[in-house]
Amino acid sequence: MLHRLAILVFALAFAPFAHADDGDFGDRLAACAACHGKHGEGVRGSEYYPHLAGKPAGYLFEQLKGFRDGRRVSTQMAWYVRFADDAFLQRIADYYAALPPRTRGADTGAAQLTDERRRVAQGLVEHGDPAHKVPACSACHGANLAGLEPGVPALLGLPVDYVIAQFGAWREGIRNGAPPDCMHDVAGKIAADDIRAIAVYLSQQSNVDGLRPAPAGSFVPPQACGSLPHAEAAQ
Amino acid sequence: MKMLRIGFLIAIPFLLAAFAIGFFLFERQGGLAPYRIPKDSGRVVAADADTLARGEYLARIGDCMACHTAPGGAAYAGGRGFATGYGMIYSSNLTSDRDHGIGAWSIDEFAHALRHGVSRSGPLYPVFPYEHFATLSDADIDALYAYLHSLPANANVPPANRLDFPANRRGALVLWRMLHYRPAPPAPAGADRGRYLVDGLGHCAMCHSTRESNGALAADGYLAGGRIPGSGWYAPPLDAKQLQRYSVEQLAGYLRSGASDHGAAYGPMAEVAYRSLQFLREDDALAMARYLKDVPAHARRDGEFTLLPEPPRQAVLGNGADIYKHACADCHGRDGEGKNGQYPALRDAVAATAPDPINAVRMILYGGFPATTAGNPLPHSMPPFVQQLSSAEIAAVTNYVRETFGSQRSQLTAADVEAMHGIVLD
Numbered sequence: 001m002l003h004r005l006a007i008l009v010f011a012l013a014f015a016p017f018a019h020a021d022d023g024d025f026g027d028r029l030a031a032c033a034a035c036h037g038k039h040g041e042g043v044r045g046s047e048y049y050p051h052l053a054g055k056p057a058g059y060l061f062e063q064l065k066g067f068r069d070g071r072r073v074s075t076q077m078a079w080y081v082r083f084a085d086d087a088f089l090q091r092i093a094d095y096y097a098a099l100p101p102r103t104r105g106a107d108t109g110a111a112q113l114t115d116e117r118r119r120v121a122q123g124l125v126e127h128g129d130p131a132h133k134v135p136a137c138s139a140c141h142g143a144n145l146a147g148l149e150p151g152v153p154a155l156l157g158l159p160v161d162y163v164i165a166q167f168g169a170w171r172e173g174i175r176n177g178a179p180p181d182c183m184h185d186v187a188g189k190i191a192a193d194d195i196r197a198i199a200v201y202l203s204q205q206s207n208v209d210g211l212r213p214a215p216a217g218s219f220v221p222p223q224a225c226g227s228l229p230h231a232e233a234a235q
Numbered sequence: 236m237k238m239l240r241i242g243f244l245i246a247i248p249f250l251l252a253a254f255a256i257g258f259f260l261f262e263r264q265g266g267l268a269p270y271r272i273p274k275d276s277g278r279v280v281a282a283d284a285d286t287l288a289r290g291e292y293l294a295r296i297g298d299c300m301a302c303h304t305a306p307g308g309a310a311y312a313g314g315r316g317f318a319t320g321y322g323m324i325y326s327s328n329l330t331s332d333r334d335h336g337i338g339a340w341s342i343d344e345f346a347h348a349l350r351h352g353v354s355r356s357g358p359l360y361p362v363f364p365y366e367h368f369a370t371l372s373d374a375d376i377d378a379l380y381a382y383l384h385s386l387p388a389n390a391n392v393p394p395a396n397r398l399d400f401p402a403n404r405r406g407a408l409v410l411w412r413m414l415h416y417r418p419a420p421p422a423p424a425g426a427d428r429g430r431y432l433v434d435g436l437g438h439c440a441m442c443h444s445t446r447e448s449n450g451a452l453a454a455d456g457y458l459a460g461g462r463i464p465g466s467g468w469y470a471p472p473l474d475a476k477q478l479q480r481y482s483v484e485q486l487a488g489y490l491r492s493g494a495s496d497h498g499a500a501y502g503p504m505a506e507v508a509y510r511s512l513q514f515l516r517e518d519d520a521l522a523m524a525r526y527l528k529d530v531p532a533h534a535r536r537d538g539e540f541t542l543l544p545e546p547p548r549q550a551v552l553g554n555g556a557d558i559y560k561h562a563c564a565d566c567h568g569r570d571g572e573g574k575n576g577q578y579p580a581l582r583d584a585v586a587a588t589a590p591d592p593i594n595a596v597r598m599i600l601y602g603g604f605p606a607t608t609a610g611n612p613l614p615h616s617m618p619p620f621v622q623q624l625s626s627a628e629i630a631a632v633t634n635y636v637r638e639t640f641g642s643q644r645s646q647l648t649a650a651d652v653e654a655m656h657g658i659v660l661d
């Protein structure tokens with residue numbers, strides 16, 4: 001009882017500091033909110049900018065550093081993070097990772113799939129293309145495509161053009177992950193029209209329940225990717 | 236034949252005059268001495284821990300690394316590109332590599348390059364601020380040399396410069412020096428520390444001065460403010476009048492943190508805060524602040540920033556006040572008074588009062604983050620409005636802010652704003 005009381009007193013005593021430090025951290029990120037939404041949920045009707053909320057902090061931190069150090073090329077993002085140190089970028093990553101992921105599938109009718117293209121996309125997302133050694137998206141990003149801690153992002157409800165642009169960037173070496181760069185390998189093996197089908201399919205998936213990335217180690221991706229655990233290393 | 240002889244006689248005085256002027260200009264830039272690379276005197280520079288630490292500090296304050304490192308490249312290995320009015324110039328490799336860096340340079344050669352802007356490869360382009368480094372003390376040059384020689388060798392070969400004729404000829408630099416360069420007198424012993432840092436390693440005048448023709452720095456433009464070549468930003472004057480709002484302590488704090496109650500540094504100055512001035516010792520920051528606040532006020536240079544002539548100017552003020560109320564007032568206050576140290580006041584802010592509207596337009600278009608520094612580790616950002624507001628609306632709100640909070644006659648049009656579109660990273 002006394003123990004609990006002590007904790008309560010302690011918590012109350014420090015609560016104002018915790019608030020001053022963290023509670024208004026998002027106020028500092030007005031520049032981010034303009035494209036990614038006030039709570040990192042993405043901006044409705046935005047054709048390009050991905051959501052950030054609920055993505056693994058490790059993933060977001062790597063991307064922010066990548067924009068700063070040139071491994072990932074975006075003039076806009078470089079403009080915002082070029083003079084930011086690791087500590088600040090880590091705080092930004094933690095902030096968005098802690099927000100609830102809620103994405104809604106694109107419902108615009110502008111990007112629709114024929115039944116045949118949908119089957120192709122769903123097949124690649126869920127089963128990959130074993131004949132060409134293309135792993136399923138779900139093998140790394142989770143059966144529910146909600147991602148995997150600490151480094152694999154959710155794919156639910158990403159904008160079509162964003163996904164297509166990333167595939168192009170991986171292929172051309174404009175977006176570079178930590179070696180071994182699995183997405184560079186994967187992107188090079190998928191035909192352009194299949195990439196479009198996958199992108200449209202992913203954009204139509206919603207995460208209305210706030211599914212979070214699977215805990216680290218809850219499943220093991222098949223392919224070597226950066227420094228993340230994978231099946232090849234286990235063998 | 237006779238005509239030719241008469242022509243020749245007439246030409247003689249002109250030729251003599253041209254020769255005399257050439258001789259005078261050549262002597263004025265130091266005669267032949269700058270082009271004689273000194274022989275290695277064999278002097279060895281001590282590289283003890285104290286000297287290396289001092290050299291590292293001086294290199295930081297001189298911000299050598301910022302220019303001599305390519306984005307994502309090895310530190311000091313060169314290759315960062317600079318867009319000048321004459322084409323692209325790439326910085327050189329300063330590491331201790333003997334073939335590609337300056338590892339084979341003697342201290343005499345190093346000091347000569349810093350003081351005279353001439354290295355073993357010929358005259359250096361004046362993007363290298365040798366006019367400023369000329370005032371460095373022997374002891375400081377020794378420490379810089381020791382520090383740079385302690386850097387791990389890196390064999391990076393920077394890209395070749397891509398310059399237009401005649402700037403692509405090193406010989407043209409001799410002509411440029413004849414027209415625009417005067418060797419700086421060495422700093423008198425016991426000179427003011429603040430001035431030594433501002434004019435020497437700090438090379439503040441490279442950006443904060445008004446440049447004359449051919450990109451030259453003239454005495455009367457010293458710290459008078461101007462558009463920074465190639466960057467799309469305006470650097471304000473640094474003088475008693477411009478810095479009136481700051482106490483010496485506030486200004487020293489701004490130098491070290493990149494932020495103050497009067498606003499934060501963005502663009503090129505954010506980089507200076509991030510890579511260089513946040514490492515400034517407090518006493519040095521105070522010395523610089525004291526000196527800068529003592530620079531005599533410059534006459535304003537209004538009207539030097541010409542706006543686009545067409546289409547016919549119809550200043551958009553109209554709905555600027557409304558746009559301000561909806562998009563800006565939440566953070567910057569209804570009367571531009573700012574909010575509790577997090578959101579800077581716009582009243583009398585540089586962007587509002589500068590004769591050049593480009594900083595204001597750039598900030599409204601793209602926003603940005605101030606640099607993270609020890610003094611400002613979690614900066615507040617300014618959001619971009621390029622997606623929400625049309626160019627006409629941005630012109631209107633810029634005019635409103637500059638007229639209301641900066642007492643500037645501001646007549647930007649949508650076309651002016653569009654001409655300033657585009658993020659400039661380097």
